[in-house]
Amino acid sequence: MRRLSLLWFGLPLVPLVLWSVAFGWRWPDLLPAAWSFRAWHYLGSPPAGLGPAVAESLFIALAVTLLALLIGVPAGKALGTCTFRGRRAVEFLFYLPIMVPGASAAMGLQPWLIRLGLTDRPAGVVLVHLIPALPYLIRAATAGYAALDPLVEQQARTLGATPAQAWRLVVLPALAPALAAGAGLVFIISLSQYLLTLLIGGGKVVTLPLLLFPFISGGDRAIGAALSLVFTVPGLLLFWLLDAWLRRYRLEVRL
Amino acid sequence: MWRRQSSPYLLLLPALLVLGVLFLGGLAVAFEQSLGVMPALGRLSPTLDYVRIVLASREFWTGFGLTAYIALTATVLACAAGLLLAVGLAAAGSRSDTLLARLPLVVPHTVAAYLTMIWLSQSGLLARLAFRAGLIREPGGFPALVNDPYGLGIILTYVWKEAPFAALMLYPPLAAAGRGLLDAAATLGAGRLQRWRHVILPLVAPALGAVALIIFSYTFGAYEVPFLLGQTYPRTLPVAAVERFLSPDLADRPVAMVYNLVITLMTSAAVWLYLGRLAPRLERGKGT
Numbered sequence: 001m002r003r004l005s006l007l008w009f010g011l012p013l014v015p016l017v018l019w020s021v022a023f024g025w026r027w028p029d030l031l032p033a034a035w036s037f038r039a040w041h042y043l044g045s046p047p048a049g050l051g052p053a054v055a056e057s058l059f060i061a062l063a064v065t066l067l068a069l070l071i072g073v074p075a076g077k078a079l080g081t082c083t084f085r086g087r088r089a090v091e092f093l094f095y096l097p098i099m100v101p102g103a104s105a106a107m108g109l110q111p112w113l114i115r116l117g118l119t120d121r122p123a124g125v126v127l128v129h130l131i132p133a134l135p136y137l138i139r140a141a142t143a144g145y146a147a148l149d150p151l152v153e154q155q156a157r158t159l160g161a162t163p164a165q166a167w168r169l170v171v172l173p174a175l176a177p178a179l180a181a182g183a184g185l186v187f188i189i190s191l192s193q194y195l196l197t198l199l200i201g202g203g204k205v206v207t208l209p210l211l212l213f214p215f216i217s218g219g220d221r222a223i224g225a226a227l228s229l230v231f232t233v234p235g236l237l238l239f240w241l242l243d244a245w246l247r248r249y250r251l252e253v254r255l
Numbered sequence: 256m257w258r259r260q261s262s263p264y265l266l267l268l269p270a271l272l273v274l275g276v277l278f279l280g281g282l283a284v285a286f287e288q289s290l291g292v293m294p295a296l297g298r299l300s301p302t303l304d305y306v307r308i309v310l311a312s313r314e315f316w317t318g319f320g321l322t323a324y325i326a327l328t329a330t331v332l333a334c335a336a337g338l339l340l341a342v343g344l345a346a347a348g349s350r351s352d353t354l355l356a357r358l359p360l361v362v363p364h365t366v367a368a369y370l371t372m373i374w375l376s377q378s379g380l381l382a383r384l385a386f387r388a389g390l391i392r393e394p395g396g397f398p399a400l401v402n403d404p405y406g407l408g409i410i411l412t413y414v415w416k417e418a419p420f421a422a423l424m425l426y427p428p429l430a431a432a433g434r435g436l437l438d439a440a441a442t443l444g445a446g447r448l449q450r451w452r453h454v455i456l457p458l459v460a461p462a463l464g465a466v467a468l469i470i471f472s473y474t475f476g477a478y479e480v481p482f483l484l485g486q487t488y489p490r491t492l493p494v495a496a497v498e499r500f501l502s503p504d505l506a507d508r509p510v511a512m513v514y515n516l517v518i519t520l521m522t523s524a525a526v527w528l529y530l531g532r533l534a535p536r537l538e539r540g541k542g543t
Contacts, residue, residue: 002355005340009358009419015373015380016366027378027394028386075270078263090267092530097278097530099469100495100522101476104515105281107500108288111295112280131278132455138270195478195497209365216369217483219462225373228366235361243357 005160007069012242013232019225039222042199043230048223049055049211050230061190064129068186069179070139071130076141081150094135102131106199113200126223129195133186144175177246184242281517292362296464296505305509317489319517323408325491326475329413334467336414337421342455344422345429364416371412375392375400401484408484413474421466425459432458461536465529472525476518492518 010017022032022038028173043050078084079091090222106128110119118124148171156166194209208231215224262340288303309315340356359367382397391397401408432454440454456463481491490498492514499511 003459004343006356008415010371011356012374012415013358013362028383030383030387032382071273072268078266082263082266084263088530090271092526093274093279093531095526097274099472099476099526100282100519101478102278102287103476103478103493103497104519107281107496107511107515108283108285109277109281111293111296112284116425127277130273131281134270134273145277153390187360192276192365194365199497200498201521209363212365216365216372224369228369232362232366235363236358239357239361 002164016225016228016232019221020229022222022225025221035224039220039226042225044224049206049241050227053206053208053211054230056122056205059192060126060207061127061207063122063126063184064133064190065183067126068134069183072134072137072182073141073175073179075138076143079138079142080145080148094138096135097131098135102128103195103199105131106196107189110199117121119200120202122201122205124200125197125207127192127204130191132193132196133189136185136189137179137182139200140178140185141175144178147178150243181241183211184238187238223230282455283513285512285519288509289516291509293505293508302391309510309513314489314495314512315492318492318514321406322481322491322493323473324415325409325481326471328406328408329417329474330467330471332410332414333417333470334421334463336418337466338425338455338459338463338537340418341429341459342426344353344426356422359416362416364412364477364479365414365483366410368480370415371408372401372485375408375411377401391542396534402486404486406481406485409481412472412480412484417470417473421463421470424466425462428458428462429455461533465533468525468529468533472522475525475536476522 018032021035021037023034023036023038025032042048075094079087108140109128113119113124113127118127152170152174153166156170157163161169191207192209193207194213196209197205197210201207201210208227212224212227212231215221215227274472284304287301290303291298291305292319303414332446342367348504352371362370372379375499377381377394377397377399379401381395382391382394383399385391386393398412437450445453476493478493478497480498485494496511496518498509499514502508502511
């Protein structure tokens with residue numbers, strides 16, 4: 001089983017590494033005839049725009065994650081701990097953006113965002129990234145709150161903790177694994193958005209996927225491969241770290 | 256009587272506002288524009304003309320057929336592969352395998368499409384292997400799997416990406432039942448086929464339905480992979496919608512919105528099915 005999964009999931013990624021250091025790789029060679037770091041040198045040079053694109057991607061993804069936490073945690077508390085009227089409708093609304101493409105909504109929003117001066121800027125892009133990202137955080141927070149014993153907070157209060165202390169010392173540590181899993185997902189979702197960023201960023205907000213896209217749809221193969229690696233590795237690392245950390249809590253990162 | 260517990264509605268308010276305004280609001284404007292209403296251009300009276308034009312066009316129906324065909328095929332294949340994988344993982348019971356199976360989930364769709372080009376195009380790695388094996392003499396001898404009329408490259412990309420996702424969703428009910436159930440069935444004389452029919456399928460059925468709906472709605476509405484690996488014509492509905500939307504001709508915009516409307520209807524039907532039919536069964540499954 002292990003060999004099979006390694007073959008099926010790991011092997012396809014290997015040619016990316018080879019292509020990124022290939023100096024031409026002609027038909028019908030199974031390996032590049034010559035090697036060169038040309039693509040990596042190009043990516044390191046200012047005209048490639050890699051530095052600003054990475055910074056822009058990280059900035060947007062961090063902003064989306066923070067906003068999603070602020071908005072999603074209270075919603076998760078309501079869904080995880082309360083019974084109330086209209087719950088099914090709320091759940092339906094929170095589920096829709098996971099399956100209905102956010103791009104359709106973004107295309108409708110665009111004229112309004114233009115009027116508000118939010119297009120062609122990171123702020124507008126952050127807003128539309130919330131559409132696909134927020135539902136995942138709400139789900140994670142809901143699961144976290146549902147697993148939390150509501151009495152522990154009261155016990156902390158009975159023992160003299162202020163509401164802030166009870167939250168910081170009792171509730172937050174218990175929620176942390178679920179929230180970390182949700183936040184990690186949100187971060188990766190924001191990082192990998194191409195279409196939403198293009199539609200609202202108008203090509204002026206250049207994140208990693210926007211930088212990568214032209215190379216894939218018919219540009220320099222070596223540079224495309226190197227950029228793909230740059231694009232994939234951070235998500236991979238984040239995922240692996242989260243998994244290693246969450247394993248202690250017997251939680252799984254769900255995509 | 257006032258309780259110190261805050262009202263659930265107050266807690267939900269920010270999320271309701273954000274998703275209500277951004278998502279439902281955006282869809283509402285898209286709907287309005289599909290009726291030709293664009294206040295910025297002074298067009299205020301709704302008309303069904305654009306809906307009629309789209310529904311009467313060959314381009315739309317070919318695109319609809321292509322999109323549905325790709326989404327259905329990818330869903331069936333990904334679910335089948337995911338189920339096999341989940342059963343294999345449950346039998347092996349090792350964590351490092353489930354971690355490995357998650358690899359494709361982290362690979363962005365754009366990169367996955369790129370991998371498909373590198374491996375499956377007519378000058379790709381598989382074609383080169385076929386040449387070495389003496390099966391083909393030139394790149395053209397290898398079947399067209401990228402930008403091909405049957406969307407095979409698109410489907411294969413989705414299967415590679417989504418099969419592990421399906422496996423991870425199907426794994427928990429199998430793992431919860433444990434090997435014991437299968438062993439017991441075998442001891443009682445159940446053959447391989449019977450074990451699948453009477454033990455494995457009933458265990459995973461609700462999760463399988465949910466996974467299928469999620470994969471279907473994703474593949475029905477996604478843009479990147481069919482844009483990169485599809486033909487220029489016919490195009491899937493999301494690719495056609497984006498192209499019409501970005502067109503400088505403003506008359507194209509209501510048409511783009513009709514496309515968006517169809518995508519939204521198809522995918523929200525999947526959500527409705529999921530929440531109405533499958534989620535309750537999944538919840539019940541967890542409780543037992």
